[in-house]
Amino acid sequence: MSETKPRFITPDGLKRIRQEYEELFGIERPKVVEVVSWAASLGDRSENADYLYGKKRLREIDRRLANLAKIMKAAKVVDPTVQTDRDQVRFGATVELADEDDNRRTLTIVGDDETDASAGMIGWSAPIARALIGAKVGDERIVRLPAGEKSYEIISISYPSA
Template sequence: MSQDVSPDEHDDLDEGAEAAPFRRYLTRAGAERMHRELLQLLNEARPKVTAEVSAAAAQGDRSENAEYIYGKKRLREIDRRIRFLQRRLDTATIVTPAEQSDRSKVYFGATVTLEDEDGERTTYQIVGSDEIDASGGRISVESPIGRALLRKAPGETVEVRRPRGEIELTIVDIRYD
């Protein structure tokens, strides 16, 4: 299921282009995190809430039973999240960054070290929209920074328009771990 994403396959994610709505990428690690969450919901959370709802229903009048009403609401939320995760995992293209053949430029899954105008360095991994974790250093390929970095090489400088204004970032290093 792993796929090497060549430069030609990034046409829909090129700078300034809209990401194709039908083509969703996930890193192998991101897919594994989503799969673990799905299993936890199916094997732990849903059975627990189902048991709580059954116990609350056994108490009688359901119309004013807060535990029953809340449990049913929580069960719907869990089921909605399960369906969402299943759809995402079924339709996503799984990319293993370590298998990227062209390591000279930034593509999906790359870990990029950047230097800003003040000489401060930051490292981000370019990931899918379902994997975003800014505090963990994972930014979306669809974000302004992610789009600006695609197909760029070390030493190149990109200009990124942010809500706080424009910033210039220089690519220091690219890794595919």
């Protein structure tokens, strides 16, 4: 029997996952069930697009609900607003970095289940996040990426306020 490892997550991340679960379970799934029931009542199901699509969508929803339930069950909420060691990069920190060419980017270290690269939210187990953990402003960290090594200087570190 495999033991589930804790899945670190911010309070906001857990809230978003709960909202998605409630929306799928309470709103979308009942609508799809209604369409499938209606389509099934029409008789021949072999060429009934509403029925076939509905059954497929139900499987997708149920898979996602199971995944979300698993995440919520194993979630270990880490609140970055109560971080006391605010001069170091830790879980929940927003970090401004500069590379060798002074190209700047801002990243927030979050749980692996709440990553969104387009919003600058990276999972704490990502190579760049692991390299940044423990760093202070002015420190330089080398990150090993598939394209090779890249050096970053920490420009600023901030945490959300309570």
